[in-house]
Amino acid sequence: MATEAPKSGAMSKDLIVYVCLLVLAAIQFLIAYQSITPTQMFTRMIVVAVIEASLALLFFMHLADNRGLLWFVVIFNGFVLFAMQYSWTDSFRISNGVPWAK
Amino acid sequence: MSTTTRGDITMPTPTPAPSSLMEKPAFSVPAKKMAMWLFIIADTATFAGCLVAYGFLRNATPNWPRPFHSITNLAVMTFILLTSSLTMLNGVKAARAGNKAGALRWTLITAALGIAFALLHIREWMALIDEGMTLLKNPWGTGLFGASFYSITGLHLTHVTGGVIALIVVGLRYKGGRYNADDLEVLGLYWHFVDLVWMFVVPFVYLLNLAH
Numbered sequence: 001m002a003t004e005a006p007k008s009g010a011m012s013k014d015l016i017v018y019v020c021l022l023v024l025a026a027i028q029f030l031i032a033y034q035s036i037t038p039t040q041m042f043t044r045m046i047v048v049a050v051i052e053a054s055l056a057l058l059f060f061m062h063l064a065d066n067r068g069l070l071w072f073v074v075i076f077n078g079f080v081l082f083a084m085q086y087s088w089t090d091s092f093r094i095s096n097g098v099p100w101a102k
Numbered sequence: 103m104s105t106t107t108r109g110d111i112t113m114p115t116p117t118p119a120p121s122s123l124m125e126k127p128a129f130s131v132p133a134k135k136m137a138m139w140l141f142i143i144a145d146t147a148t149f150a151g152c153l154v155a156y157g158f159l160r161n162a163t164p165n166w167p168r169p170f171h172s173i174t175n176l177a178v179m180t181f182i183l184l185t186s187s188l189t190m191l192n193g194v195k196a197a198r199a200g201n202k203a204g205a206l207r208w209t210l211i212t213a214a215l216g217i218a219f220a221l222l223h224i225r226e227w228m229a230l231i232d233e234g235m236t237l238l239k240n241p242w243g244t245g246l247f248g249a250s251f252y253s254i255t256g257l258h259l260t261h262v263t264g265g266v267i268a269l270i271v272v273g274l275r276y277k278g279g280r281y282n283a284d285d286l287e288v289l290g291l292y293w294h295f296v297d298l299v300w301m302f303v304v305p306f307v308y309l310l311n312l313a314h
Contacts, residue, residue: 011195018188025180025304029173032309045305052301060187060294069129073143080147084154094162 017059024052138288142295145261149299152257153306156250160310167242168313169235176308179222180300186215187297194290197276197283205286209273212293216266223259227252247311254307261296269293 031044058064063073128136160166170176193208230251237252239245272289275281 011192014188014191018184021184021187022181025184025301028305028309029177032173032305032312033314038310042306042310045309049302049305053298056187056294056298056301060191060297061291066129066131069131069139072129073139076143077146080143081150084150087154087158088161091158091161 013059017055020055021052024048024055132284134284134288135291138291142291145295149254149257149302152254153302156254156306159246159250163244163246165243166311167240167244167247168311169230169233169240169242169247170308170312173309173312175222175226176304179219179226180304182215182219182222183297183300186212186219187294189215190290190293193273194283194287197286200283202277205283206273206277209269209276209286213266213269213273216262216269216293220259220262220266223255223262227255251307254303258296258299258303261299265289265293265296 028045028048031041031048034041034044036044057073058070063070127133131139189208189212193205193212196204196208234241235248235251237249240248268289272281272285276283276286
């Protein structure tokens with residue numbers, strides 16, 4: 001495998017991404033102390049977590065430099081994560097009871 | 103034409119195919135790196151499965167406990183893990199520049215941060231166990247909480263522990279000349295993934311269960 005020379009300015013870009021990740025992590029902690037419903041809290045936290053993960057994937061794991069691999073990872077993972085969502089309705093059914101039982 | 107003899111059989115030595123005839127690697131990514139990406143995709147499914155199962159249980163259980171009072175330990179752990187990603191990047195950059203001593207130093211710093219994270223994690227577990235939280239029961243509500251909490255954080259801690267061992271082994275072997283900068287980069291991908299998973303574990307397993 002061929003090695004590449006480090007790009008100039010890459011260090012400063014990494015530092016910027018690192019600071020952004022710290023700020024986003026801090027935002028998650030702040031959201032946890034807001035007086036909002038659990039659903040709102042969950043939604044806000046997942047949005048922040050997805051932004052954090054995207055930054056890490058694109059810049060720390062260098063997916064931004066390889067469009068083909070980026071789409072492969074996004075589509076593959078997206079499909080798997082989407083397919084896992086089928087159980088939510090059942091979890092609400094357990095907590096709220098089936099509508100026809102009321 | 104050169105020949106090779108094996109036992110009684112003499113056969114022509116195969117000549118390497120010209121590079122123009124070789125199949126190009128998928129996505130122009132070296133095989134080792136591609137293998138790590140496939141592992142990461144599979145591991146994402148593992149963690150996602152655990153988190154979805156956790157969400158299912160939390161959503162469907164009325165008396166779900168909210169046992170966490172302080173975020174100090176969690177904040178320090180998060181800071182350490184995020185910083186370890188930066189030090190890992192520095193290690194890979196040093197390796198790319200041919201700076202073996204620098205690469206080993208940054209890799210060992212990353213490993214040290216991983217150890218610090220693991221120790222803080224174990225300390226947190228010990229505190230919860232002292233409060234009576236086990237895999238099957240806890241004093242605050244459903245016993246499912248302990249099972250799901252220890253399973254998810256334990257799986258992540260296992261990844262961190264494996265990563266620390268790999269960092270030390272690969273770092274030392276890179277310094278010794280057995281591995282190259284690409285091997286360190288492949289390991290870096292794994293370490294960033296461990297960091298990435300933590301970004302989802304923190305809000306769902308800890309922050310949504312803060313006692314207000």
